[in-house]
Amino acid sequence: AQSVTQLDSQVPVFEEAPVELRCNYSSSVSVYLFWYVQYPNQGLQLLLKYLSGSTLVKGINGFEAEFNKSQTSFHLRKPSVHISDTAEYFCAVSVAYKYIFGTGTRLKVLA
Amino acid sequence: GAVVSQHPSRVICKSGTSVKIECRSLDFQATTMFWYRQFPKQSLMLMATSNEGSKATYEQGVEKDKFLINHASLTLSTLTVTSAHPEDSSFYICSARRRDRVGGYEKLFFGSGTQLSVL
Numbered sequence: 001a002q003s004v005t006q007l008d009s010q011v012p013v014f015e016e017a018p019v020e021l022r023c024n025y026s027s028s029v030s031v032y033l034f035w036y037v038q039y040p041n042q043g044l045q046l047l048l049k050y051l052s053g054s055t056l057v058k059g060i061n062g063f064e065a066e067f068n069k070s071q072t073s074f075h076l077r078k079p080s081v082h083i084s085d086t087a088e089y090f091c092a093v094s095v096a097y098k099y100i101f102g103t104g105t106r107l108k109v110l111a
Numbered sequence: 112g113a114v115v116s117q118h119p120s121r122v123i124c125k126s127g128t129s130v131k132i133e134c135r136s137l138d139f140q141a142t143t144m145f146w147y148r149q150f151p152k153q154s155l156m157l158m159a160t161s162n163e164g165s166k167a168t169y170e171q172g173v174e175k176d177k178f179l180i181n182h183a184s185l186t187l188s189t190l191t192v193t194s195a196h197p198e199d200s201s202f203y204i205c206s207a208r209r210r211d212r213v214g215g216y217e218k219l220f221f222g223s224g225t226q227l228s229v230l
Contacts (some may be wrong), residue, residue, distance in 0.1 A: 098120060
């Protein structure tokens with residue numbers, strides 16, 4: 001069975017500072033990996049995805065994530081955050097017809 | 112941890128029939144449930160938001176009569192695709208919002224999705 005772990009439920013960070021949101025997964029088969037963002041009162045929006053190829057994936061809004069197979073991780077990073085990045089971030093894996101989401105990390109950017 | 116069960120995971124039906132998808136929060140009461148749809152190679156799109164005991168709020172462009180949502184209790188929401196057609200074939204995911212015990216904000220938990228194929 002697959003699982004996704006986002007250890008940090010909340011991450012406060014000052015504006016213009018770098019941030020890393022952690023995601024670890026477990027799976028006995030190959031998976032696709034995703035990061036979604038949810039802004040207040042909105043639906044999920046795809047930030048980036050890893051399907052195959054280069055392990056460093058660049059997404060929208062300056063975010064990037066690196067797939068590390070040996071550590072079964074897919075951490076999300078941004079070198080300099082903005083107030084507008086305040087949102088809930090979800091890591092997810094997809095196998096066949098199923099999605100498994102992490103419990104989310106609330107990023108709060110402080111002025 | 113909190114679990115949201117979505118059933119069935121995959122369904123194939125004939126054109127013109129109706130299909131019901133269930134979403135249950137197994138160990139918590141969901142203040143709100145959401146239904147998403149995903150087209151191939153695209154992001155999840157919010158279809159509707161439902162609160163227990165009240166009518167669902169549909170996003171623009173989503174047909175209310177086509178996608179019936181019933182939020183019968185704090186642990187169960189259903190999405191019925193009525194008179195399904197091939198263009199309704201898609202991946203549907205539900206999520207449930209739980210009021211977190213710590214911090215006071217509400218966390219979101221997702222079902223594993225339903226792949227609907229209409230022939």
